[in-house]
Amino acid sequence: MTDIKRPNDEAEVSALVRDAAANGTSLRIQGGGTRAGLGRPTQDAATLSTAGLSGITLYEPAEMVIGAKAGTPLETIEKALAEKGQMLAFEPADFRLLFGTQGTPTIGAVAAGNISGPRRLWGGAARDSLIGVRFVNGNGEIIKSGGRVMKNVTGLDLVKLQAGAWGTLGVLTEVIFKVVPKSDTVATFVLSGLDDATAVTAMATAITSPFEITGAAHLPATAKSSEVAPGSREDFAAARNGIGGEGARTYLRIEGFPVSVDYRAGELAKLLSRFGTLSRLEESIGTSVWSAIRDAAPLAEPRDAAIWRLSVKPSEAPATIEAIRPAMAVRAFYDWGGGLIWLAVSAEGDAGATVIRAAAKAAKGYATLMRAPDAVRAVVPVFEPESAAVAALTRRIKASVDPARLINPGLMHAGV
Amino acid sequence: MSAIAFPVPDAGILARRAALIEGLAALLPPDCLVTAEDERRAFETDAFTAYRRMPLAVALPRTTAEVSAVLAFCHQQGVPVVPRGAGTSLCGGAIPQEDAVVIGVSKMNRILEIDYANRIARVEPGVTNLAITNAVSAEGFFYAPDPSSQLACTIGGNIGMNSGGAHCLKYGVTTNNILGVTLVMMDGTIIEIGGEAMDAPGYDLLGLVCGSEGQLGIMTEATIRILRSAEGARPVLFGFETSEQAGEAVAAIIGAGIVPVAMEFMDKPAIEICEAFAHAGYPMDVDALLIIEVEGSDAEMDATLKLIVEIAKRHGVKTVKESKSAMETAAIWKGRKSAFGATGRIADYICMDGTIPTGQLPFVLRRIDEIVKGYGLRVANVFHAGDGNLHPLILYNCNDPIEAQKAEDAGNDILKLCVEVGGCLTGEHGVGIEKRDLMHHQFNDADLHQQMRIRATFDAGWLMNPAKVFPLEGRI
Numbered sequence: 001m002t003d004i005k006r007p008n009d010e011a012e013v014s015a016l017v018r019d020a021a022a023n024g025t026s027l028r029i030q031g032g033g034t035r036a037g038l039g040r041p042t043q044d045a046a047t048l049s050t051a052g053l054s055g056i057t058l059y060e061p062a063e064m065v066i067g068a069k070a071g072t073p074l075e076t077i078e079k080a081l082a083e084k085g086q087m088l089a090f091e092p093a094d095f096r097l098l099f100g101t102q103g104t105p106t107i108g109a110v111a112a113g114n115i116s117g118p119r120r121l122w123g124g125a126a127r128d129s130l131i132g133v134r135f136v137n138g139n140g141e142i143i144k145s146g147g148r149v150m151k152n153v154t155g156l157d158l159v160k161l162q163a164g165a166w167g168t169l170g171v172l173t174e175v176i177f178k179v180v181p182k183s184d185t186v187a188t189f190v191l192s193g194l195d196d197a198t199a200v201t202a203m204a205t206a207i208t209s210p211f212e213i214t215g216a217a218h219l220p221a222t223a224k225s226s227e228v229a230p231g232s233r234e235d236f237a238a239a240r241n242g243i244g245g246e247g248a249r250t251y252l253r254i255e256g257f258p259v260s261v262d263y264r265a266g267e268l269a270k271l272l273s274r275f276g277t278l279s280r281l282e283e284s285i286g287t288s289v290w291s292a293i294r295d296a297a298p299l300a301e302p303r304d305a306a307i308w309r310l311s312v313k314p315s316e317a318p319a320t321i322e323a324i325r326p327a328m329a330v331r332a333f334y335d336w337g338g339g340l341i342w343l344a345v346s347a348e349g350d351a352g353a354t355v356i357r358a359a360a361k362a363a364k365g366y367a368t369l370m371r372a373p374d375a376v377r378a379v380v381p382v383f384e385p386e387s388a389a390v391a392a393l394t395r396r397i398k399a400s401v402d403p404a405r406l407i408n409p410g411l412m413h414a415g416v
Numbered sequence: 417m418s419a420i421a422f423p424v425p426d427a428g429i430l431a432r433r434a435a436l437i438e439g440l441a442a443l444l445p446p447d448c449l450v451t452a453e454d455e456r457r458a459f460e461t462d463a464f465t466a467y468r469r470m471p472l473a474v475a476l477p478r479t480t481a482e483v484s485a486v487l488a489f490c491h492q493q494g495v496p497v498v499p500r501g502a503g504t505s506l507c508g509g510a511i512p513q514e515d516a517v518v519i520g521v522s523k524m525n526r527i528l529e530i531d532y533a534n535r536i537a538r539v540e541p542g543v544t545n546l547a548i549t550n551a552v553s554a555e556g557f558f559y560a561p562d563p564s565s566q567l568a569c570t571i572g573g574n575i576g577m578n579s580g581g582a583h584c585l586k587y588g589v590t591t592n593n594i595l596g597v598t599l600v601m602m603d604g605t606i607i608e609i610g611g612e613a614m615d616a617p618g619y620d621l622l623g624l625v626c627g628s629e630g631q632l633g634i635m636t637e638a639t640i641r642i643l644r645s646a647e648g649a650r651p652v653l654f655g656f657e658t659s660e661q662a663g664e665a666v667a668a669i670i671g672a673g674i675v676p677v678a679m680e681f682m683d684k685p686a687i688e689i690c691e692a693f694a695h696a697g698y699p700m701d702v703d704a705l706l707i708i709e710v711e712g713s714d715a716e717m718d719a720t721l722k723l724i725v726e727i728a729k730r731h732g733v734k735t736v737k738e739s740k741s742a743m744e745t746a747a748i749w750k751g752r753k754s755a756f757g758a759t760g761r762i763a764d765y766i767c768m769d770g771t772i773p774t775g776q777l778p779f780v781l782r783r784i785d786e787i788v789k790g791y792g793l794r795v796a797n798v799f800h801a802g803d804g805n806l807h808p809l810i811l812y813n814c815n816d817p818i819e820a821q822k823a824e825d826a827g828n829d830i831l832k833l834c835v836e837v838g839g840c841l842t843g844e845h846g847v848g849i850e851k852r853d854l855m856h857h858q859f860n861d862a863d864l865h866q867q868m869r870i871r872a873t874f875d876a877g878w879l880m881n882p883a884k885v886f887p888l889e890g891r892i
């Protein structure tokens with residue numbers, strides 16, 4: 001049983017890190033614990049829970065900015081924003097289903113992981129919305145970067161550096177995000193029966209149109225028979241329970257005020273007519289479609305499968321899967337118009353790492369091992385291995401922030 | 417005047433100039449090395465013209481390999497380098513020092529690849545911002561960040577400064593529109609950061625390099641996001657009797673869930689200056705002008721504008737004037753984008769760039785007026801209202817050293833004010849030498865030391881653009 005520390009404010013975090021430094025013991029940072037299975041398994045002396053660092057510190061709807069202590073539940077943030085008709089632009093995921101975890105996702109972990117949902121296509125990644133951070137570095141010093149204004153180029157941008165560092169560059173204590181208005185109308189459309197390559201072309205056609213697509217995902221078919229009407233609740237339930245149970249589905253999303261959505265929907269239907277009929281989903285079904293895609297729900301079961309998340313050049317996505325398929329059984333779906341591929345494969349051996357990483361590389365991309373048993377993650381690099389020069393730089397950056405490697409050591413890369 | 421200090425040039429380096437030039441000449445074709453004094457003079461300063469220093473030599477490499485060779489040589493010789501794009505920096509980011517070699521990327525100005533389906537372009541760093549949009553506009557695409565200097569400034573400089581523009585409210589700044597760079601570090605090591613896919617895992621080195629002001633390495637290639645243009649765009653002029661009303665209208669528009677592509681503010685002096693220059697049809701009988709641009713189909717623009725006009729009316733708007741033609745649209749933007757140039761025709765000016773929380777707009781505008789008047793000077797305000805990025809232009813006569821000092825002091829007071837109300841020293845122009853000595857207003861020692869330690873992971877010997885960003889005292 002590791003010791004769990006629960007600091008109640010930034011000063012206590014600083015004191016804990018100083019203690020750890022004095023004793024030479026490492027700390028594993030925990031937000032809500034919902035992504036506990038992510039990263040390389042590590043053995044740390046103690047866990048530092050951010051649960052005691054909770055609360056919204058700043059919310060100015062007219063300035064489109066929200067700040068909160070790192071342990072604030074994401075739910076709290078999203079609720080406060082919704083009350084004022086706003087939201088986080090990058091559609092943060094909830095991985096409880098994927099990881100089979102309890103707890104509640106926290107805003108600090110959302111920032112640290114830089115994981116973005118379907119709307120990333122339009123609203124940028126989490127790192128693009130993150131405009132300010134406070135963190136405690138490995139010396140126990142409290143450091144700030146960025147702030148509450150959305151245009152800020154004063155000094156080096158340590159804000160971006162924290163996004164995607166998974167807490168290996170200090171304990172985030174407070175984060176500030178810019179936000180966007182929530183649209184009146186969120187409309188989801190579906191095209192049915194497209195093969196992967198055609199679907200990616202259809203999505204690219206939509207994304208490169210002037211009609212502002214805020215989501216473009218494709219769930220390939222595994223079984224061809226389709227008795228169920230595309231876009232119905234049963235159809236989506238089938239897709240959720242296993243990809244494309246009822247035939248391939250390509251989903252597109254448009255948002256805005258009603259007149260604008262209707263107009264763009266009409267134009268989009270014309271533009272995509274060669275790919276079939278574009279049917280509009282009932283709004284509540286659309287909501288479930290996008291949250292399932294966001295959370296990688298179609299791949300959550302079976303639990304023993306390894307889950308990969310590939311970021312590739314969108315047009316190369318179908319070829320990426322084709323390159324992997326001869327070597328192993330694959331279940332996959334596409335988000336971001338093909339730019340993001342979620343993959344489920346057997347966790348045996350290297351969980352397909354060699355083949356998958358080669359395929360991702362050929363597609364100018366990267367592969368992250370999101371879920372696999374500890375034993376696999378202990379030997380297979382979870383994050384894309386870096387070139388020698390970048391790996392050396394990564395180690396130097398870690399050392400410049402956390403010289404004794406006390407905070408989340410080894411979580412991203414061995415020795416970092 | 418020279419209130420801003422430069423490091424004392426290294427006499428040893430100056431003494432070795434001939435040998436150093438010989439070394440550089442062995443690495444570069446003759447037309448890529450500038451050594452004659454009259455030719456070097458073109459590189460003495462940037463758009464922060466109050467300061468200038470003659471560089472030791474200027475290298476204008478054409479390839480990543482040449483950049484790497486020149487850097488490795490300078491590294492080995494312990495010679496500082498100053499990366500340079502088009503030299504339009506307003507904060508002295510590209511101003512050399514006497515013992516430094518300027519490395520200009522102007523010869524690396526090709527667009528290497530345009531990939532519409534994946535919405536990306538691969539370009540060399542010396543290509544100008546506008547050249548990218550021009551290259552893709554026939555297909556209906558554009559590169560979003562649009563600094564007013566876009567005709568001249570380079571993408572390398574834009575990444576160096578993390579530049580913004582009038583349309584950033586909707587599309588973000590440079591860092592939000594770049595996917596990858598090739599970076600050559602001071603010792604000549606070439607690294608690839610990011611690429612053609614989104615969200616590379618690992619530390620966000622791309623985010624770190626954007627806005628690093630030429631201190632981490634020289635970018636020799638960039639992969640950038642191009643976007644499909646909206647079906648149409650229409651700027652509308654809203655004239656208000658007071659800046660307060662204009663500021664409140666901005667807050668109300670955003671509060672209503674409308675994010676126009678651009679919301680630009682001008683006060684009376686700025687309106688007069690820009691109108692005299694561009695004949696854009698700006699209303700002359702108001703104290704504050706908002707240029708608000710909306711996008712989409714005609715019906716969508718009409719609907720959005722209707723909402724905006726209603727809000728503006730609630731806040732006492734005096735005149736509303738819509739652009740009725742492409743020519744009018746061009747004139748409206750020409751007026752705004754030439755604000756600095758037009759101001760330069762009537763007086764010398766220094767341009768501030770602080771950002772403030774937009775809720776503080778009325779208070780800060782009033783204080784700016786008081787501060788500048790207190791020094792007996794005049795100010796014109798143009799800025800990006802939606803995001804609170806201010807550009808007070810303080811007018812002065814650069815031949816009068818006392819007045820020049822007053823202008824600099826007034827500027828510093830304004831920037832301190834921006835930080836005090838919760839904002840920052842610079843929203844898009846960068847720190848350079850101009851704001852270097854004010855960094856302590858925004859950051860404490862721990863913050864600055866952390867930044868400097870990270871800086872040193874790229875350039876341990878502090879040879880890359882070393883006079884910039886961090887106060888000369890207290891370096892690590």
Ligand SMILES: Cc1cc2nc3c(=O)[nH]c(=O)nc-3n(C[C@H](O)[C@H](O)[C@H](O)COP(=O)(O)OP(=O)(O)OC[C@H]3O[C@@H](n4cnc5c(N)ncnc54)[C@H](O)[C@@H]3O)c2cc1C
Nearest residue numbers: 501502503504505509563564570572573576579580630635
């Ligand atoms: C009239 C006018 C209007 C302006 N309007 C705006 C505006 O609206 N928004 C805005 O943000 N800025 C504006 N600017 C400021 C300026 O144009 C920007 O900062 C621009 O990005 C600088 O580009 P440049 O090519 O001139 O770079 P330089 O001035 O040559 O260099 C800028 C910085 O980047 C570094 N650098 C340049 N190239 C490289 C490279 N390849 N690798 C590494 N580092 C490099 C330099 O060392 C320097 O620190 C304006 C300037 C003027 C004169």
